[in-house]
Amino acid sequence: MRLRALLETEALGLRLLGGEEELDRTVRGVMTTDLRDPSRYLTGGELVLTGLAWRRNSADSEPFVRILASAGVAGLAAGEAELGDVPDDLVSACVRNRLPLFAVNEDVAFATITEHVVRQVSGERAGDLAAVVDRHRRLMTSGPAGGGPDVVLDLLTTDLDLRAWVLSPAGRQIAGAGEPLAPGVCAALASEHLAAVRTGRRGPHRISVQGITYSLFPIRGHGRGPGAGPAARDVRESVLSDWLLAVEADAGDWPAERLDLLQGVTQLIAVERERRDAARTVRRRLAQEVLELVQTGAPPAEIAARLRVAAPVLLPGLGAAPHWQVVVARVDWDGGDIPGGPVAQSLLEEILVDPSASGPEPSDRIAVAHAGDEAIALVPLPAPPGEAGENKGPDAALHADVLLATVREPLAAGLADDGRLTLGVSAAVHSAEGLRGALEEARHARRVAAARPGRVCAAGHHELASHVLLLPFVPDDVRRAFTARLLDPLRDYDRRHRAELIPTLEAFLDCDGSWTRCATRLHLHVNTLRYRVGRIEQLTGRDLSRLEDKLDFFLALRMS
Secondary structure: OEHHHHHOOHHHOEEEEEOHHHOOOEOOEEEEOOOOOOHHHOOOOEEEEEOOOOOOOHHHHHHHHHHHHHHOOOEEEEEOOOOOOOOHHHHHHHHHOOOOEEEEOOOOOHHHHHHHHHHHHHHHOOOOOHHHHHHHHHHHHHOHHHOOHHHHHHHHHHHHOOOEEEEOOOOOEEEEOOOOOOHHHHHHHHHHHHHHHHOOOOOOEEEEEOOEEEEEEEEOOOOOOOOOOOOOOOHHHOOOOOEEEEEOOOHHHOOHHHHHHHHHHHHHHHHHHHHHHHHHHHHHHHHHHHHHHHHOOOOHHHHHHHHHHHHHHHOOOOOOOOEEEEEEEEEEEOOOOOOOHHHHHHHHHHHOOOOOOOOOHHHHHOEEEEEOOEEEEEEEEOOOOOOOOOOOOOOOOOOHHHHOOOOHHHHHHHHOOOEEEEEEEOOOEOOHHHHHHHHHHHHHHHHHHHOOOOOEEEEEHHHHHOHHHOHHHOOHHHHHHHHHHHHHHHHHHHHHHOOOHHHHHHHHHHOOOOHHHHHHHHOOOHHHHHHHHHHHHHHHOOOOOOHHHHHHHHHHHHHO
16 A cells, blocks of 8 residues: 555544655555664564654654664654644654655544554455454454454464464463463463563564474554553563564565564554553552552551452452452662563563463453552452451462462563562451551562562562571671681581581481481481581580570571
8 A cells, every 4th residue: 555545544634744755655564663763673664653752852853763764664653642743853854864754633543543554455465364454343343242362363374374372471372273372382482582572683583392383473562542551662661561473383484475464463463452451450440549548558448448349340240258469569670760660560460360371351350550660469369158267368379489480481581681570479368457468568578589589589478477588688798707607617627528517417407406316317326416516516616505506507507
């Protein structure tokens, strides 16, 4: 299709600001961006839509336009919703670089233009995706009952003989055609995709898993459709929230036309994603309201009233009030220049869903708010019939030690070398009175996780009732000095004499100072054990019959 045809379509609300002599350019696709440098995502022939969030002053226009012109885009359409009239400096830059420039009326959503371009371009290519586009247009106007991305992927299979799946950044299957992918395959695909995006490689990304080649296409939701937020200015702001399309094929052998068709499919799915994100705002608002009441010390009766409103939304048909758990997550980027709260919010909405559950619906029971760099999830847990009492937590309670097990690999790839995710989980509570304590408990657990090494760390409430809670907060220099003073004399003696004093000390403490049990465990005579313990006391100046000295040795071993 030609740029001229877009200008003549009144429903698109386009107004030509420059480049009339270039209106016969061919449009091969459409892309929405507010990145300062979107070159890695451009292949040429696109109509680029922008909300101008990249523009901070007049000097920014020339570099941005030059990048688009070098990439061979067909034209640029700038929205008027953010700044009003399109700035003169952008008009002048487009004239200098012979790039057609359109203004988009603030009443027209970018999603409308995207759908029109994809539908027209696809129809001109022998109609091999016309059925997909047309069906998806009906889906978008008829609501969720139409079937969503699954229908689009089914048509890809029937029309183009391509098996494809939509995956979350954590590797959960959102939609798919045919048999679902194994969790291990999903994790591998998500890891490769996130690693490729973080290193700036141009998609589609190809990977072979268990002898099968897959091509991975990013699904970016930065349009102006319902629920769409501002476009990310840094890849880190979206890499852990964007979906991806995995196709069982080697796209390296495809002609440009076939690649364009798949890019069109990702744009259609992005529109569907944005619509579902809009529905998610209700649950986010509920979580935000409850969180604000809890943090400001509102009366339990007021909090309980909000919980009664939230329960039917999160657990339709629930007869009794559920248990609740609080999960706190934080994403930190090196330098601190990227806000981590929205990223952590999106991650929690995926992490808290059973990874074996496909489709978007399971996340409908998760309400997540964010404050600053912290995201806070309110997770309802239906109480088993006949259960009463806070100490009888429901069987469905979340456990920190398994919560990240299936998503650790892809998340670590997305965080790369400059990001970190830490997460804390509270115990289950069954009343409004317990929510404030649960929130503080989850925050303390997250701080314990933050003190541990690794890019992805979690801790649970059970760890807060142990001395283990204190150890991560001991400064490194104090930790080294304390352990060296107690254990270095024993290590040196072991190296010189192969005496195994350190293993003997560990076994002695583990047996609660019982000579008989310790000797049996080490297969030693009791007199030999007494000799070793005496040597430990001699080298360290400590007395292992004293509780204080036993405790010091115990902590030194734990911190070493």
